[in-house]
Amino acid sequence: MFSHNRRKLLQASGALVATGALSATTPAQAAAPRVVVIGGGFAGATVAKYVRMWNPAIQVSLVEPNPGHVSCILSNLVMTGAVGMSTITLRYDNLRSKYGVNIVADRAVSIDPVSRVVLTANGSRLPYDKLVLAPGIDFDSIPGLDSAVLPHAWQAGPQTLALKAQLDSVPAGGTFVMSIPKAPYRCPPGPYERACLLADSLLRRRRAGRVIVLDANSDVVAEPHTFHTAFQTTYAGVIDYRPNSEVLSVDWAGKKVVTNWESVPFDAANIIPPQRAGKLVAAAGLLGSDPATRWAPVNPLSYESRVVPNVHVIGDSQGTGQPKSGHMANAQAKVCADALVRYFAGEQPDPAPMTSSACYSPITATTASWLTVVFGYDAASGLMKPVANTLAEAPAPTAGHYKDMFGWAKNLFADSFS
Amino acid sequence: MKTYRKTLTGALALALLGAASAYAAPPAGRLLAAQCAQCHGTNGQAVSGMEKLAGESEREIYNELIEMKAKLKPDEIMHRQAAGYTDAQIRLIARYYASLGKTGSTGSRGSSSTSRKSRDD
Numbered sequence: 001m002f003s004h005n006r007r008k009l010l011q012a013s014g015a016l017v018a019t020g021a022l023s024a025t026t027p028a029q030a031a032a033p034r035v036v037v038i039g040g041g042f043a044g045a046t047v048a049k050y051v052r053m054w055n056p057a058i059q060v061s062l063v064e065p066n067p068g069h070v071s072c073i074l075s076n077l078v079m080t081g082a083v084g085m086s087t088i089t090l091r092y093d094n095l096r097s098k099y100g101v102n103i104v105a106d107r108a109v110s111i112d113p114v115s116r117v118v119l120t121a122n123g124s125r126l127p128y129d130k131l132v133l134a135p136g137i138d139f140d141s142i143p144g145l146d147s148a149v150l151p152h153a154w155q156a157g158p159q160t161l162a163l164k165a166q167l168d169s170v171p172a173g174g175t176f177v178m179s180i181p182k183a184p185y186r187c188p189p190g191p192y193e194r195a196c197l198l199a200d201s202l203l204r205r206r207r208a209g210r211v212i213v214l215d216a217n218s219d220v221v222a223e224p225h226t227f228h229t230a231f232q233t234t235y236a237g238v239i240d241y242r243p244n245s246e247v248l249s250v251d252w253a254g255k256k257v258v259t260n261w262e263s264v265p266f267d268a269a270n271i272i273p274p275q276r277a278g279k280l281v282a283a284a285g286l287l288g289s290d291p292a293t294r295w296a297p298v299n300p301l302s303y304e305s306r307v308v309p310n311v312h313v314i315g316d317s318q319g320t321g322q323p324k325s326g327h328m329a330n331a332q333a334k335v336c337a338d339a340l341v342r343y344f345a346g347e348q349p350d351p352a353p354m355t356s357s358a359c360y361s362p363i364t365a366t367t368a369s370w371l372t373v374v375f376g377y378d379a380a381s382g383l384m385k386p387v388a389n390t391l392a393e394a395p396a397p398t399a400g401h402y403k404d405m406f407g408w409a410k411n412l413f414a415d416s417f418s
Numbered sequence: 419m420k421t422y423r424k425t426l427t428g429a430l431a432l433a434l435l436g437a438a439s440a441y442a443a444p445p446a447g448r449l450l451a452a453q454c455a456q457c458h459g460t461n462g463q464a465v466s467g468m469e470k471l472a473g474e475s476e477r478e479i480y481n482e483l484i485e486m487k488a489k490l491k492p493d494e495i496m497h498r499q500a501a502g503y504t505d506a507q508i509r510l511i512a513r514y515y516a517s518l519g520k521t522g523s524t525g526s527r528g529s530s531s532t533s534r535k536s537r538d539d
Contacts, residue, residue, distance in 0.1 A: 406467065
């Protein structure tokens, strides 16, 4: 009901703006709709760009303390040394210069959903008609684990370089232990891709080491054919895959990871903790009253929160049954942008949105696989569901797919950030 | 509520006639077509390694996607993508990209979905 009334009010203000423009007597700018976006990853950058591209009459501010986003996509290739940090560092300059997005280099600290204002670390108050939250992921804590020392590298940047340092530190015949949290987590094939590239790097460096993969899940979560083949054939004797292995604690001084089964010694390690929606989502009350809820319940027609009106959540933080990835974040951002543009035109959202997922994973230093699925809106459940016959993985990793991976990443980066 | 919306829509429509579509509803197919842009570039202007879609003929895009959907070759990622969309959705996507022209428009005012139809059909 609250939402309904607000919607009416906003539509009325939209009508005022429009008639103002018609008579050309009142400055339409003063009442231009204001969209504030928090978080400059794939989701936040894309929604800011597309709202401005599709309707430049809407003011868009992107609140993000960093001058650019460091992409997790391709970041395992920074770990191996195949590409540099500059390849995965995506700046916001084009969002500002080409699309007129107002970049607010500040950290959002709280939201007042009644007054519709975002408060920032520097003390700014940013009023909004519609707020889009795209804060990515947050991590559960694991006893004994300090991710500044033992990186998760599940947010790219300094963590990526810390992971590279871990890999480079493995002695001849040494053991690298990595862990995979229970799904859903960011990038379903990502940890398995990383295991392959760790193994490939050790082989290429003739370290004769091994990679122990502790997976909290009962089986490989994504591309089972590709990764079972890689683990059992390509990297036989190097990768030791252990399903149903949940990390309970880390003994940094003793260099051991403790799981529900065993204690596993390591020379170097990469512990990826269980994940949940970015901090601001919980702080704003968007998870509702059930403490077990990890991801924001939203309506996938517009990504508006089912708990707090006029606040939309896209990307990894949303909970609609879609995989969490940069490609999907971009896909959802466009559905959200379209819904916002329609909203300010007094229209309902598209009743049958689609989101397309595709990604490429390097399996060796010269080959890659792909994974794809298309989602459609399912009115019965109010969720996004995979369309029949669209979920598939590459039959085998190839050099051609490795080349396509860079075409995919380059276009996805450009579509989101420039 | 319904009357209210109707009146509002009427007011908006009037305003739009005079105010260069500041709050126009999106052209048909634009949101669906935007799902191709992750790989094929914003408004079909791929930057590298992928096919550009902007300004391709409606018939060519439509026929190609319908054929992919029918074949479902296991080593072709695009066949799975095509399988996600109904024939009617594919028609809208093809028409939208054809309407953009080779150089691509910003998409903010995307031309009418029927403007290019006569040329392609």
